[in-house]
Amino acid sequence: MNNQGVSILVVDDEFSVRDSLYNWFKTEGYRVDTAENGMEALKKLQESLWDIVLVDIKMPKMDGMELQRHIKKIDNSIIVIVITAYATVDTAVEAMKEGAFDYLSKPVDPDKLSILIRNAVNQRRLMVENIQLRQKVEELSLQDEVAGESPQIKKILEMIDTVAKTDATVMIRGESGTGKELVAQAIHGKSNRRYFPIISINCGAFPEGLLESELFGHEKGAFTGAQYKRKGKLEMANGGTIFFDEIGNITMKMQMDLLRVIETKQFTPLGSNKEVNVDFRIIAATNTDLEKKVAEKDFREDLYYRLNVFSIQIPPLRERTQDIPLIAHYFLGKYARSMNKDVTDISPEAMKMLTQYNWPGNIRELRNTIERALVVVGKKNRIESEDLNLLFVSKANPPGNSLEEMERAHIQRILEQSDWNISRSAETLKIDRVTLYNKIKKYGLQR
Amino acid sequence: MSYLDIVPIGEVDEALLLFLRKSLYQIFKIQSRIRNSRFDLSRVYDPVRNQYNSSGLLLQLISDTPSDTFKILGVTELDLFIPIFTFLFGEAQLNGMGALVSTHRLHNQFYGIPEDKELLKNRLLKEGIHELGHTFGLIHCFTLKCVMNSSTYVEEIDQKSIDFCRLCEQNIIHSRSKKNLIDIGPF
Numbered sequence: 001m002n003n004q005g006v007s008i009l010v011v012d013d014e015f016s017v018r019d020s021l022y023n024w025f026k027t028e029g030y031r032v033d034t035a036e037n038g039m040e041a042l043k044k045l046q047e048s049l050w051d052i053v054l055v056d057i058k059m060p061k062m063d064g065m066e067l068q069r070h071i072k073k074i075d076n077s078i079i080v081i082v083i084t085a086y087a088t089v090d091t092a093v094e095a096m097k098e099g100a101f102d103y104l105s106k107p108v109d110p111d112k113l114s115i116l117i118r119n120a121v122n123q124r125r126l127m128v129e130n131i132q133l134r135q136k137v138e139e140l141s142l143q144d145e146v147a148g149e150s151p152q153i154k155k156i157l158e159m160i161d162t163v164a165k166t167d168a169t170v171m172i173r174g175e176s177g178t179g180k181e182l183v184a185q186a187i188h189g190k191s192n193r194r195y196f197p198i199i200s201i202n203c204g205a206f207p208e209g210l211l212e213s214e215l216f217g218h219e220k221g222a223f224t225g226a227q228y229k230r231k232g233k234l235e236m237a238n239g240g241t242i243f244f245d246e247i248g249n250i251t252m253k254m255q256m257d258l259l260r261v262i263e264t265k266q267f268t269p270l271g272s273n274k275e276v277n278v279d280f281r282i283i284a285a286t287n288t289d290l291e292k293k294v295a296e297k298d299f300r301e302d303l304y305y306r307l308n309v310f311s312i313q314i315p316p317l318r319e320r321t322q323d324i325p326l327i328a329h330y331f332l333g334k335y336a337r338s339m340n341k342d343v344t345d346i347s348p349e350a351m352k353m354l355t356q357y358n359w360p361g362n363i364r365e366l367r368n369t370i371e372r373a374l375v376v377v378g379k380k381n382r383i384e385s386e387d388l389n390l391l392f393v394s395k396a397n398p399p400g401n402s403l404e405e406m407e408r409a410h411i412q413r414i415l416e417q418s419d420w421n422i423s424r425s426a427e428t429l430k431i432d433r434v435t436l437y438n439k440i441k442k443y444g445l446q447r
Numbered sequence: 448m449s450y451l452d453i454v455p456i457g458e459v460d461e462a463l464l465l466f467l468r469k470s471l472y473q474i475f476k477i478q479s480r481i482r483n484s485r486f487d488l489s490r491v492y493d494p495v496r497n498q499y500n501s502s503g504l505l506l507q508l509i510s511d512t513p514s515d516t517f518k519i520l521g522v523t524e525l526d527l528f529i530p531i532f533t534f535l536f537g538e539a540q541l542n543g544m545g546a547l548v549s550t551h552r553l554h555n556q557f558y559g560i561p562e563d564k565e566l567l568k569n570r571l572l573k574e575g576i577h578e579l580g581h582t583f584g585l586i587h588c589f590t591l592k593c594v595m596n597s598s599t600y601v602e603e604i605d606q607k608s609i610d611f612c613r614l615c616e617q618n619i620i621h622s623r624s625k626k627n628l629i630d631i632g633p634f
Binding site for chain 1: 496502528529530531532533534535538539541581586587597599600
């Protein structure tokens with residue numbers, strides 16, 4: 001540890017004070033300069049960065065209080081220490097209320113100055129470190145993986161921005177793999193709670209007893225196997241956000257317990273007799289029809305309304321095919337970097353296949369497809385359709401539920417069965433060749 | 448030949464001065480001598496604080512120095528201050544010629560405990576080396592045992608040694624070689 005790199009500006013109209021403090025700080029190894037009045041100090045503050053400014057309270061023209069206000073406007077993180085005579089201690093206290101770090105009464109005990117400056121340097125280092133970490137968190141949390149240019153996704157991004165600024169409970173709906181957790185993370189990352197954790201819990205992954213212990217935590221010996229005290233996810237999310245995935249899968253008893261926690265922001269860990277107070281924001285997600293569950297009395301109506309304050313519906317990928325190229329390139333860049341591969345593009349044929357595919361597994365499936373394609377791409381620098389073909393052949397490709405989707409998939413299958421013999425396919429489909437050609441064109445089918 | 452002048456300011460125990468001359472020669476390997484000089488103490492005395500302005504005294508110390516003087520260490524029993532501080536153990540010109548130490552607050556008696564002459568000599572030597580270290584351009588050192596470690600109360604002087612740490616030692620050798628002082632020995 002050394003003082004080099006720490007800069008101190010001494011502002012005092014008395015030469016002897018400036019001179020003695022200058023010499024003192026110089027021998028301590030600080031970068032030090034002096035100013036004899038507020039105007040000179042402000043000029044020096046604008047010319048370079050200062051960590052600590054020692055300001056005399058009583059100076060002609062601009063007094064120390066006024067100078068301090070200017071300093072805080074320039075950079076609120078600069079540590080200001082006011083210097084005062086005994087007669088002006090009240091003013092020094094006033095300066096501290098306005099943000100001064102501490103004050104020194106003239107004459108100063110050398111030991112006191114030494115400790116005070118050491119504390120100020122530590123405080124300044126923590127502040128700078130804090131600012132840097134916050135910037136880092138912001139950079140990380142704003143890695144916008146909710147990508148797309150379709151009107152649907154643009155609307156979702158707007159909704160994220162709107163709701164992130166509030167503390168409202170959010171319900172995210174969407175098919176499996178549409179990116180519900182990403183939306184939850186984006187909301188958290190843009191909220192005022194972003195410096196605290198976002199804790200996810202998949203409600204569908206735990207049997208009832210375990211989910212209870214997972215959420216509320218437990219004391220040592222609360223149940224067989226509870227060898228240690230453990231914090232629950234609700235407590236871990238204190239100050240931040242808790243994300244309940246698959247909320248539609250929790251039991252009635254759990255629904256009741258959860259409702260109580262949401263209403264009181266209090267809970268009792270298993271085996272404990274002490275209530276724990278928590279402060280968190282709730283984001284829930286489901287791909288089940290909660291309204292139907294409510295109607296069938298499988299989901300508490302009061303909990304439903306508590307959770308469904310602000311609802312975001314994420315469309316399946318097949319309903320926003322125009323986003324597929326952007327998302328595919330996003331995953332291409334991401335996985336090519338992580339696999340250290342020089343693959344920079346997707347061929348037009350391959351992209352056509354990607355946009356025509358039904359994507360029942362939504363973005364998760366697209367991500368896996370690109371990741372796998374990068375594994376099989378070999379030394380080529382772009383993904384070709386055959387890199388995807390392997391995947392297409394190896395998996396079921398169930399069509400959507402609409403008549404058009406069924407028709408498209410059926411024609412594709414018949415064409416492949418006949419090795420794209422148009423006459424034989426038309427015969428099998430009981431349509432004429434012209435109609436088949438029109439259908440192939442309409443659905444953009446190709447071998 | 449260049450000398451390290453040890454200059455008493457006011458009444459100073461001669462035994463202390465002789466001890467300093469011998470010890471400082473062993474430390475710095477510079478010929479040391481005790482030289483008397485005249486000071487106008489009334490110009491640096493503050494009747495309100497009943498203390499003497501250290502910076503003013505240092506200015507008097509370095510004025511009118513013989514041409515063969517390389518460094519000067521002023522030694523005084525007077526209680527020193529600079530306007531911003533309540534007191535000082537000593538003061539020096541960073542990278543300059545002059546340094547000043549006061550024994551006033553180095554005496555055990557000052558703190559209401561029995562006098563210990565050996566301890567006083569030890570403290571005076573450490574502060575003398577420390578202030579002279581500043582004249583060689585050394586700043587305060589974070590190594591606790593190094594003589595250049597800052598001391599703002601007397602117990603801190605007792606905690607450090609009379610030796611420079613390796614880094615300060617290298618810096619002082621570098622500083623002296625730059626000034627073409629031939630007589631460079633180990634510290």
